[in-house]
Structure formats: structure tokens, C-alpha cells
Amino acid sequence: MLKLNDTELLRTGVFINGAWSDSAGGPAIPVYNPATGQVIVEVNGADREATVNAIEGAADAQKDWAARPAKERSAILRRWFDLVVANSEDLARILTAEQGKPLAEARGEILYGAAFFEWFAEEAKRVYGETIPSPDRERRMMVMKQPIGVCGAITPWNFPMAMIPRKAAPALAAGCTMVLKPASATPLSALALGELASRAGVPAGVFQVVPGSASVVGEEIVTNPLVRKITFTGSTEVGSHLMAKAAPTVKKLSLELGGNAPVLVFDDADLEVAVKGAIATKFRNMGQTCVCANRIYVQDGIYDHFVEAFSKAVGAMKVGDGMQEGTEQGPLIDTDAVLKVQEHIEDALANGGTLATGGKPHALGGTFFEPTVIANASADMKIAREETFGPVAPLFRFTEEADAIRVANDTEYGLAAYVFTRDNARIWRVTEGLEFGVVGVNTGNTSYEGSPFGGWKLSGVGREGSHHGIDEFLEIKYVCIAH
Numbered sequence: 001m002l003k004l005n006d007t008e009l010l011r012t013g014v015f016i017n018g019a020w021s022d023s024a025g026g027p028a029i030p031v032y033n034p035a036t037g038q039v040i041v042e043v044n045g046a047d048r049e050a051t052v053n054a055i056e057g058a059a060d061a062q063k064d065w066a067a068r069p070a071k072e073r074s075a076i077l078r079r080w081f082d083l084v085v086a087n088s089e090d091l092a093r094i095l096t097a098e099q100g101k102p103l104a105e106a107r108g109e110i111l112y113g114a115a116f117f118e119w120f121a122e123e124a125k126r127v128y129g130e131t132i133p134s135p136d137r138e139r140r141m142m143v144m145k146q147p148i149g150v151c152g153a154i155t156p157w158n159f160p161m162a163m164i165p166r167k168a169a170p171a172l173a174a175g176c177t178m179v180l181k182p183a184s185a186t187p188l189s190a191l192a193l194g195e196l197a198s199r200a201g202v203p204a205g206v207f208q209v210v211p212g213s214a215s216v217v218g219e220e221i222v223t224n225p226l227v228r229k230i231t232f233t234g235s236t237e238v239g240s241h242l243m244a245k246a247a248p249t250v251k252k253l254s255l256e257l258g259g260n261a262p263v264l265v266f267d268d269a270d271l272e273v274a275v276k277g278a279i280a281t282k283f284r285n286m287g288q289t290c291v292c293a294n295r296i297y298v299q300d301g302i303y304d305h306f307v308e309a310f311s312k313a314v315g316a317m318k319v320g321d322g323m324q325e326g327t328e329q330g331p332l333i334d335t336d337a338v339l340k341v342q343e344h345i346e347d348a349l350a351n352g353g354t355l356a357t358g359g360k361p362h363a364l365g366g367t368f369f370e371p372t373v374i375a376n377a378s379a380d381m382k383i384a385r386e387e388t389f390g391p392v393a394p395l396f397r398f399t400e401e402a403d404a405i406r407v408a409n410d411t412e413y414g415l416a417a418y419v420f421t422r423d424n425a426r427i428w429r430v431t432e433g434l435e436f437g438v439v440g441v442n443t444g445n446t447s448y449e450g451s452p453f454g455g456w457k458l459s460g461v462g463r464e465g466s467h468h469g470i471d472e473f474l475e476i477k478y479v480c481i482a483h
Contacts, residue, residue, distance in 0.1 A: 015194035018204025024050035034100035058177040061205030066175030080200035081117035113162035124173035147175030149228040152221035160186035174473040254462030259415035262408035267301035269420035280444030291416035315357035341390035414456030
């Protein structure tokens, strides 16, 4: 049994119009602990009728919520932030239990997610309009920004907590209401946030949590005409499907989709910094993030030294149950994830790659997998073209800077990229040449609630975080007054 200080945070019902219901018409959803394979609890799923009720309730609540002074909405979001921080240990344990990532990493995710409530509590008070100089004496012109209305959010299993405030905080700050469908594999973090929203004073109907199937709950959210905005984090394939489904009602979309992140390590890089940074971006959440390093390109002069130092550090990582302190790599989310990792490793080895460390399922069994490094990787391997979403790091060799930029950009994705160099002129040349929405230089960690996050090309549309994030939930109205 999951040990919590506040057992009320482990919710299993749907959260609609400020109330919990254990009967929402949909089938029960078993939530598994990836480390043990055991069911933690069963969550009540919503059917289409319950989803419609949630959407209609959000529509009813939206006008009053938008009419409240921004300072009042700000204060409620700030209380939500305070409650998340105060309950961060329980929330981290819930997250690790349902998702598998190490407890230390889960604690970091909780505080990172909470920071969006704090940030957008302040941004709520800074949604400014503008005046336009009139071309004549008889008219006055101005621009106002208003909330778009009911928003639907669909969040992923790899960051079951952080992706929610990154979407809900700017929506609520702008005066919108939100209906959230969390990933079926990890609904418990979302339901716990619903409980804390209620305690923070978020009015009934403003934040709804409806676990359920994509074909029922997700379909209704994306096609219902009352929903004016969709925000989604997940695969490019699903994101493209959602765009098509949302097209008949011409909804506004924010889509944070797949990635194929390159890391460029130049000869003049600090080897220790580069190894540490590459590990941070490759093995965060067992490689199950959209900004994880998927291709690591190392220049000739440092390649052999990097392979040796990187492989040694990766091979020393502690694999285990995320609840055990000191664990650095937990289990993968399910057996399908393991099969994809194995497929990519086998293909790489068959195409000339060499195993530097790892390469097989871990002795712990289940979905645990050894952190793996493959040297002598090449462009004809699956791992060079497809997102692995697992703890496998392929190391490619390059000679010239221009070639590194070219191969880094040779992908349909454009979410994140990383550069390691001590040459300031090179930093500017390479970062400007990379076709990615996020570029980290001499670091594998770019996360900050005050920075804009989003991708180019097939990695999505729109931005989350920063002052740009709230604009995604606002409509612009031009007013021309004749007198």
C-alpha cells in the first residue's frame, strides 16, 4: 500500500464541477506500478456523458471566472502553488508509484510543475492591451485580450504532474476553464492536483479531471464545439490526428510533440561538462522524454576520450525501484517500451555499432533495462531516425562543424538540441544554424517556467511557459470607436 501523510491525495474518482464521483460510466482503469507490475489502485473512468457534463460545467463556470479580477485569480493560483509545495513529498511518492521514475527525480518534477502556478499567478496580472494611434480625428482604436474560453488538455504519462500546471496555470490565469484528460497509465497525479485545486479555492467547474479512454473522453474533448482550445503533449502521430479532429470546429491548438534531439560535442568542449550534460539529457526519466538526447555527435579529436568517459559514467548508474533512495534509473513504463529499446539496439549492432556498455534487460527483471551506450553509430540505423524513448545513447563521429549542423538538422523533428563547446563564436554560429525550438549550450537541463518551450517542424505548434505561454489562451479583439 502506498504510504502517504495525506491519504486524501490518493483519489480514484472523476473530478467534475467541484465534486468527486466514483461512478462516471466508463470502465475502471487499473494503475500499475512499473517497478513491481502490481496494481496500485483502480481509477473510475468517465464515459461520454460524464465528459459532456464536465465540458458543459466548464462552459457554465467560465464567464464568472473570467469576470473575476486578475488579482483574485492570481491569489487562487498562488494558494494552489503553496499547497503543491506543502504536499510535495506525497505527490512525489504518488508520481513514482505510477510512473516509475526515481523519487529524487519525482520530487524535482513536483517543484518544477508547481513553479508554473507561481509564475502564471503573476502573469495573470500582466495581460495588457494597447492603444493604436488613429489615422484621423473621428476614431479611437484599441486592442484588448480576452480568454478564449473552455480549454481541453490531454497530458502524457512521462511527466504526469509537470505537464498539467504547464497547461492549466496559464489557462486559468487568462480566465479560461479547463477539462483535463490525463494519460490512462498515470492518472493519480492529475487527480491529486484536482484535490489540491479544490482546497486552494478554485471554483467548481474551473478545473475538471476526467480520466478515460482516448476514443471516448479524448474524442469528446477534441470535437465538442464548446471547447475552443486544445493543448496536448504526446507523439507527433497522435498530435496530427488531434489537429484533424479539431479542424471542423477550428479550435486553437498548442501541440508539444515528438523529438529527435541531437547533442553536438566539439573538440574544444570541457569533457567533464559534456559527459555530465549528455547524461542529464539522455538518461532523465530513463530516456523517456521528448527532449532526451537521441543522437550524440562527437568530433574526431575528442571522440575516443568521450566514449570511454561517457560509457564508464553510464555503466555506473544505479538501477532499481524508484522508491529506493539512491536509484538513478527506474523501470521503463511498460513492455512495449522495452521491446522498442531492444529493437533499436539490435538494429544498431547489425549495422556496425559496437556495444560500449549495457545492451540488455536488467537482472532485476520486469521492465528494468541496463543503461546502454552504442559507439560507432551511423545514419542508416533506426536509432538515428526514430525516437527511442529509452536508456540507449548512440555515439556518432563527425569532423567539420558544418557537417555537424547538417546532420543535426537532418530530421523531421525540431524540439530540442544541445551543444558543448568553449568557443563563443561557435556558440552563435551553431545555435543560429540549428532548426530546433530549444537549444541548450554546455548544459543538458534547459527547464525553467519563465522560458518558452516548444518545437519547430513536426515537433509541434505553440509555446508553453514564459509570458508567451499565456498568449496561447487569449483572443485578441480590436475595437474601433467613432465619435
